[in-house]
Amino acid sequence: MKIGILQTGIAADALITKHGDYPDNFKTFLQNRGFEFEVYEVINNIFPDGINDCDGWLVTGSRHGAYEKHDWIPPLEKFICDLYEADIPLIGVCFGHQIIAQALGGIVEKFKGGWTVGRQVYESDNGNKIKLNAYHQDQVISAPKCATKISGNENCKNAIITYGQKAFTMQPHPEFSNTYIRELIDARGIGLIDDKILENARNNLMEDLDAKEIANQFEAFYKRA
Numbered sequence: 147m148k149i150g151i152l153q154t155g156i157a158a159d160a161l162i163t164k165h166g167d168y169p170d171n172f173k174t175f176l177q178n179r180g181f182e183f184e185v186y187e188v189i190n191n192i193f194p195d196g197i198n199d200c201d202g203w204l205v206t207g208s209r210h211g212a213y214e215k216h217d218w219i220p221p222l223e224k225f226i227c228d229l230y231e232a233d234i235p236l237i238g239v240c241f242g243h244q245i246i247a248q249a250l251g252g253i254v255e256k257f258k259g260g261w262t263v264g265r266q267v268y269e270s271d272n273g274n275k276i277k278l279n280a281y282h283q284d285q286v287i288s289a290p291k292c293a294t295k296i297s298g299n300e301n302c303k304n305a306i307i308t309y310g311q312k313a314f315t316m317q318p319h320p321e322f323s324n325t326y327i328r329e330l331i332d333a334r335g336i337g338l339i340d341d342k343i344l345e346n347a348r349n350n351l352m353e354d355l356d357a358k359e360i361a362n363q364f365e366a367f368y369k370r371a
Contacts, residue, residue: 147368149176150200151185152222154241155208158333165326168206172239175321175357179365191218197228202235202368205242207319211284212244212254223249230312235368238315244286246315247307253288259301261339264327264347265355266318268297268305276306277356278318279327285317314367320360324351 151169156162165171169185186194189208194200205226210216226249229236238246244254266280276297286304289295296306306316322330328351335344 147181147202148200149181149183149368150194150203151183152203152205152225152242153185153187154189154206154218154222154245155210156189158330160333161326161329164329171321171326172204172206175361176364179361181365181368188218188222191221193221193225197225197232197234203229203237205236205238205245207240207242207281210241211256212241212248219245226250230309233312235311235370236313237364237367238313239321240280240282240317240319241284243307243315243317244284246309246313247286247290247293247304250292250309250313251290252286252293254284255287256283257285257287257301261343262301263331263335263339263343265324265350265353266299266301266305268299268302268318270297276359277354278316278320278360279322279324279355280318281322281327281330282317311367311370314364316360320355320357320364323357324353324355327351 153169155168157167173183184200186192226246248254261283262280268276285302289304289307293307293309295304296308298305302317308314331344
């Protein structure tokens with residue numbers, strides 16, 4: 147099964163050297179699951195020829211805001227809408243989560259409570275909890291009418307969303323390990339994010355995560371299991 151990765155951001159140089167760029171993180175995250183990958187640098191206006199070029203799609207994270215005026219955002223939103231209408235499976239993470247929501251009628255803004263960094267616990271209405279790393283200030287403030295909230299917390303109400311069998315999106319980064327978050331804080335967090343937030347994030351970096359469970363869910367979603 148071929149997954150098209152729509153790259154909307156570029157990782158910090160120090161992280162690329164050790165971990166590769168954002169698409170590489172997802173290739174590692176979903177390795178040995180029967181997928182092949184094709185990367186499209188939409189951030190550089192490199193788009194697929196059409197929505198059927200791949201069997202499923204994934205939109206990466208980015209430093210940019212979904213609401214910012216970049217020339218590649220309108221065609222990306224159209225592509226997302228076309229995928230949705232064609233019922234082709236689409237996954238979005240962080241910025242990907244936000245841009246999919248925005249394209250389908252949701253609202254994305256900077257969270258008034260500030261940055262969220264490191265291990266977070268998200269809870270569903272039935273009490274199920276999921277533990278994942280996050281790194282964001284923007285978030286989906288109002289989800290589209292076609293969306294169903296799966297999990298959230300006080301810092302991010304719409305953390306995990308589904309759109310039937312069409313799309314599955316989340317604000318946290320299941321592909322970011324504790325080591326990656328630590329290095330991301332060093333590369334991009336210091337001087338930008340409040341020291342107390344970063345300190346709290348570092349203090350929780352030895353805690354367990356549910357990333358493998360999310361990888362299983364991504365696989366099942368793509369394969370419509």
